[in-house]
Amino acid sequence: MAQIIIQGLLLSGLYALIAMGFTLIFSVGRVLNLAYGSYLMIGGYVYFYLTQLLGVPKIVGILMATVAGCVVGLLIYRLLVKQLKGDHVAIEISTLILAVVLQAGIVLLFGDSSKILLPIVPGVIHVGGATVTFSILAATIISWVILIGIYIFIRKTHTGRAMQAVSMDAKGAAISGIDSDRINMITWGISGTLGAVAGVFFASYTQLSPSMWVAPLIIAIAVVIVGGIGSIIGTLVVAHIIGFMEILTTAILAPEMRGVFTMLLIIGVLVIRPRGLFGREEL
Amino acid sequence: MDLRWHHFALWAAFIGGMLALPQFVSSGTLRTIIFANYLAIFAISWDILSGRTGYISFGHPFLIGIGAYTTAILTKRFDIAVEYAIPSAVLMTMVGGLILFLPALRIKGSYFALVTLAFMELIYQLVQVIRPDLTGGTRGMSGIPTLTLGARDGFYLSFSLMAAIALSMWLLMRTRLGTALSAIGMNEESVRGSGLSTTRLKLFAFLTGAFVAGLGGAFYVHYLGSIAPRALFDINFLFTILVAALIGGLSTVIGPMLGAFFLTFLLEYLRPYLPGAERYFIYGGIALLLYMYEPKGILHLFSRGLDRWRERVSS
Amino acid sequence: MNHPLEITNLVKKFGGLTATDNLSFVVEKGKSVGLIGPNGAGKTTIFAQVMGEHRQTSGSIKVYGKEITKLSTSARVRHGVSRTYQIPRPFGNMNILENIRVGLMPDNIWQMITGNPDLDREEELALSVGFTPGDLMKTPSELSMGDLRKLEMARTMATDPSIMLLDEVFAGLTVSEIVQIADLIQKMRKDGMTFLIVSHDLKALEPMVDSAIAINYGAMIAHGTLDEVLANEDVRASYLGGTG
Ligand SMILES: Nc1ncnc2c1ncn2[C@@H]1O[C@H](COP(=O)(O)OP(=O)(O)OP(=O)(O)O)[C@@H](O)[C@H]1O
Ligand SMILES: [Mg+2]
Numbered sequence: 019m020a021q022i023i024i025q026g027l028l029l030s031g032l033y034a035l036i037a038m039g040f041t042l043i044f045s046v047g048r049v050l051n052l053a054y055g056s057y058l059m060i061g062g063y064v065y066f067y068l069t070q071l072l073g074v075p076k077i078v079g080i081l082m083a084t085v086a087g088c089v090v091g092l093l094i095y096r097l098l099v100k101q102l103k104g105d106h107v108a109i110e111i112s113t114l115i116l117a118v119v120l121q122a123g124i125v126l127l128f129g130d131s132s133k134i135l136l137p138i139v140p141g142v143i144h145v146g147g148a149t150v151t152f153s154i155l156a157a158t159i160i161s162w163v164i165l166i167g168i169y170i171f172i173r174k175t176h177t178g179r180a181m182q183a184v185s186m187d188a189k190g191a192a193i194s195g196i197d198s199d200r201i202n203m204i205t206w207g208i209s210g211t212l213g214a215v216a217g218v219f220f221a222s223y224t225q226l227s228p229s230m231w232v233a234p235l236i237i238a239i240a241v242v243i244v245g246g247i248g249s250i251i252g253t254l255v256v257a258h259i260i261g262f263m264e265i266l267t268t269a270i271l272a273p274e275m276r277g278v279f280t281m282l283l284i285i286g287v288l289v290i291r292p293r294g295l296f297g298r299e300e301l
Numbered sequence: 302m303d304l305r306w307h308h309f310a311l312w313a314a315f316i317g318g319m320l321a322l323p324q325f326v327s328s329g330t331l332r333t334i335i336f337a338n339y340l341a342i343f344a345i346s347w348d349i350l351s352g353r354t355g356y357i358s359f360g361h362p363f364l365i366g367i368g369a370y371t372t373a374i375l376t377k378r379f380d381i382a383v384e385y386a387i388p389s390a391v392l393m394t395m396v397g398g399l400i401l402f403l404p405a406l407r408i409k410g411s412y413f414a415l416v417t418l419a420f421m422e423l424i425y426q427l428v429q430v431i432r433p434d435l436t437g438g439t440r441g442m443s444g445i446p447t448l449t450l451g452a453r454d455g456f457y458l459s460f461s462l463m464a465a466i467a468l469s470m471w472l473l474m475r476t477r478l479g480t481a482l483s484a485i486g487m488n489e490e491s492v493r494g495s496g497l498s499t500t501r502l503k504l505f506a507f508l509t510g511a512f513v514a515g516l517g518g519a520f521y522v523h524y525l526g527s528i529a530p531r532a533l534f535d536i537n538f539l540f541t542i543l544v545a546a547l548i549g550g551l552s553t554v555i556g557p558m559l560g561a562f563f564l565t566f567l568l569e570y571l572r573p574y575l576p577g578a579e580r581y582f583i584y585g586g587i588a589l590l591l592y593m594y595e596p597k598g599i600l601h602l603f604s605r606g607l608d609r610w611r612e613r614v615s616s
Numbered sequence: 617m618n619h620p621l622e623i624t625n626l627v628k629k630f631g632g633l634t635a636t637d638n639l640s641f642v643v644e645k646g647k648s649v650g651l652i653g654p655n656g657a658g659k660t661t662i663f664a665q666v667m668g669e670h671r672q673t674s675g676s677i678k679v680y681g682k683e684i685t686k687l688s689t690s691a692r693v694r695h696g697v698s699r700t701y702q703i704p705r706p707f708g709n710m711n712i713l714e715n716i717r718v719g720l721m722p723d724n725i726w727q728m729i730t731g732n733p734d735l736d737r738e739e740e741l742a743l744s745v746g747f748t749p750g751d752l753m754k755t756p757s758e759l760s761m762g763d764l765r766k767l768e769m770a771r772t773m774a775t776d777p778s779i780m781l782l783d784e785v786f787a788g789l790t791v792s793e794i795v796q797i798a799d800l801i802q803k804m805r806k807d808g809m810t811f812l813i814v815s816h817d818l819k820a821l822e823p824m825v826d827s828a829i830a831i832n833y834g835a836m837i838a839h840g841t842l843d844e845v846l847a848n849e850d851v852r853a854s855y856l857g858g859t860g
Contacts, residue, residue: 050411101593106411107357111547112592114359118540119585126579232536236422239415274430274439281423288416289404477721477728480710484718487707494667494705495719496693496775505725552709 020146022265028150030261031158032219034165034254036234037241039212041253042168044242045185046205049106053094053113054238055231056120057087057213062221062230063124064214066133076138083218084211091210095203117231124228132227138218157219164215168208169250181205233277240280244287259283304475312471316464320457328452335452335524337565338459342466342517344545344557349470350398350510352551353479354503355486356405360417361542363424364401364511366533368394368518370428373445373528374435383448383523391515398511405503409489425534441529448523455524462520463558466513471554473509482506483552537581544588550598559600564588618681620645620779620810621666621697626675628661628834635661636672637835643779648801648811650825650842652818654854658834659814663699663781668692679779694723696778700785702814704764706756706771713738713752715767719774737774745770746796762793769800779810786817794820818846830854 040054061083069079098116102108139152172178183191184201192198220234240260245252263279323331343365351358372390375381381389404416429439436442449455473479484492485499485506492499522528532538541564549560564584571580595602621643628636635658643649651659664670666677668689677685684692707715716738721728742752745766756764765785772780785801786794794817801811801824815821821828821842828842830851838848845851 050415098593107355107414108592108596110411110414111357111543112589114536115540115544115585115589115592118537119582119589121537122579122582122585125577126575126582130577236419239418243412243415272430274426278423278426281419281426284419285404285416285423288408288412473729477717477731477733478725480714480717480733481721481728484707484710487709488705490669490689491705491707491771492718493689494693494699495721495771496690496698497718497721497723498688498690500688501723501725 021148022262022269024145024148024150026258026262026265028154028158029223029265030258031161032154032216032223033237033241033261034257035161035212036216036220037238037245037253037257038165038168038250039209039216040235040238041242041245041250042181042205042212043209046181047099047202049099050110050239050242051094051099051113051209052110052235053117053120054209054213055233055235056117057090057210058217058220058234059120059124059228059231060090061087061214061217062135062226063128065218066135066221066226067128070133070136080215080218083214087210087212087214087217088207089210091206091208091213092203094210095206099206100199117235121228121231128228130228132225132230134225135218135222138222153222154219157223160215161219164212165250165254168212172250177201177204236277236280236284240284243284312468319460319464323453323456331452331456333565333569334562335455335459337562338456338463339517339521339524340541340545340565341463341558341561342513343542344549344561345467345470345554346510346513346517347542348546348551348554348557349474349482349513350401350507352546352557353474353482353486354506355489356409356503357414358401358417359414359539359543360401360419360421361514362534362538363417363421364394364397364514365518365521366424366428366530367397368515369522369528369533370436371515372519373442373522376523377442377445378435383446387516387519387523390519391512394515394518395508395511397515398507399504401511402504402507405507406500421534421539425530428530428534436530437528439530441527441532443527445522445526445528447526448520459520459524462516466516467554467558470509470513474554478502478505486552540581540585544585544592547596548588548591548598550600553598553600556598556600559603560598563599619643619678620680621812622676622678622681623662623666624676624678626662626665626677627673628658628665628670629673635834636665636675637833639675639831639834639836641829641836641839643810643812645810646805646808647826648805648813648824650821650828651812651814651831652816652821652828652845652851653831657831657854659831660702660783661834662831663783663812663814666692666697666781667699690723693775693777696776697781698772698775698777698779699781700765700768700772700783702784702787704756704761704768706759706764706767708756711753711755712742712747712759712767712770715756716741716770716774719771741770741774745773745800760790760793761788762790762796765789765793765797766800769797773804777809779812780804782811782813782815784814784816786815786820798824818842 036058039057040051043049043051064083064086065079068074068082069076094116098112099109102112137151137153139156141152143150143152143155172182180196180201183196184198188198216234221230224230237260241253241256245256260280264276267275267279343361347358347361368390371393372383372386375386375389376383401417401420405413408416428436449458481492481497481502485502489499545560545564546557548563549558550556568580568584571583591599619642624640626636626639639662653659661670665672668687672685676683679695679697682695684695687695707718717733720734720737739752747766759767785797789797798820805811813821813824825842827840828845829836830838830845830848832854837850837854838845
């Protein structure tokens, strides 16, 4: 029992971090970025390359991973999303294609096989019968620090409040003088950064592989769909629901079934209460 | 219906030319074309379901997989003859089409696309854990009876199937039905406002799309002789189908067919230089550029080029 | 007496906002009624309820005596009500004839497949709303606002309606386009068509209608001839004060 609670908390913290970057983009630009999982992949691989192949200190590795994520995020916004202005389905299709392209790019550079990341912080601790690695513990703590940081950023800073304004009412925000293009840029940059950090931790939790982007993308989608638009608290709650359900299915049913609940949740919520997700219909 | 003799002449030339092909090309090339044929079938079925109605499905492998698994299980585990197994598989796939249709009653756009993606991931996970004695679990199945021996026969079978599907869908979509389905993709409310039941039209599109997908999936698995969940319910597979339809040209039958052939040969051409999955890098890159700058597809590029050429000739 | 359109105690609430407030009126056969009111008064919402695009909170809508509130949008159209939109909604990748074709189709998949499009009727409808033969192959992106409104009229007429609801028919048009649309409506009135017309352009609306209904905050504040309605104190106040 204690084990399930501890593992659930750890996993959920990570999931919340994974979903955060995706939620931000969705709430500010109403865009589903299906290349979001690629940020995690890129973050993980950049970190791997620098620390394990070049022997750079880990902290530098993480920093460079976030820089890479940020740059990729900005590029996707500039070169792709902005060009397809407003056509949501086209953005989804092209970001999905891009995700596959980036995956192939990783195969080209690093090969097909999966890689194991060395623990970010070596060592384990035993709590109530559960074995917790320092790595995942650190990941969860850092996730929470980042989440709280983002929360404060959005509530308290000028840019954060502008993001909120754009998210609630893009037209209204534009009228009151907010440059929504700039806000979108910033959001895509932050999203890429968050995704890349999450990727380092996610890869150390599972492993590094060219197809590692799919699972976190689906988690992020589930959290956004179920948690509602732009709600940071909603993101946290749903991340915990999904995290705990996965741990529970793994423990009680079978590890292969861990994602089934997540899928059913996505399908169920989208089909049963799409109204809440649509917003106002145009007349 | 606006059918001209030159349409049929073109079809006849295409079919005749293709049927004569085995006389001229190696069996390696034939195997490539076999794959192109199946990809064309999948892309055509995706286009009927999604390309026209605008209900973009990211879960097409869900349908193909139902067809492939049903006939694989029936023939391999229950020794049922393919004559019965394939029709049953097609029927099951149509049931799958019905399942995809239910969310389409309430949601569209991004949300529909996501639900279908979730369906694909769901069936991927379920297939591995529910009755692995039947599905073969994570490893899948091999030793499924094949219908043809050798590349030549495989080519004839796959091409006949593809040509029959393409021609009949082409005819069907040239009727007012095709116009109505495309209209849904452009503005569903206006179709309703024109007095047409979009529910019924969408149901028809989903069932027809599923019918074609099931047929393709079933024959494909009897060509391969094996099936594996990761290869089937996979975003890369979905990507290949989607890209074939997109770059060929949506809301047409020829477009997806053209896209499938174009892409298969592109991949084949790249094989000596990039033998592994990295081919998708170039393949996807081309697709992305084409999609962003010519969203109507290569068919449109062709016909525009043809128009210009005609103008130049006539002037 | 069965009227083409009979609305009784219609109420529509969007959360706390009452967009249609216990509204009742009839449109008599062969008559043309103007529906006026300031921005946000609830005019479009009434159309949307008649067409079944929005479900009313309560109340009844009858077409020739038959309750239609339980029918789907397409069934209502086949029942003889049809509308145009404030912002035209054409089929973007189809030419004018194909757009009209969708309106002419029978709602039966088998007939759609087996029957041929009635090209003559398509052309006749297109010409009747004022397109020239040279326009017929144009797609909506090549059309002006006035042309788009004509196209909507043509597609709506193709469904063979017995009453047409026109939303802001004159908005965004040039003076000559207004004249064209007005002529078209007048011609159809002579042929016996029944209309319910929303317009902000009261001057253009005036000759088009036999009577008028003014609403504000979803409730009827006056009815009678357009002159009477416009002379009404409440109506003047509602226009002057905007929605406030
Ligand atoms: N789907 C909806 N959800 C919530 N409120 C709505 C919805 N549609 C309309 N409203 C509100 O209902 C009221 C009536 O809107 P409606 O569009 O019917 O007005 P209108 O008279 O057509 O105005 P206009 O002249 O600007 O076209 C408005 O306050 C509007 O904001
Ligand atoms: Mg209105």
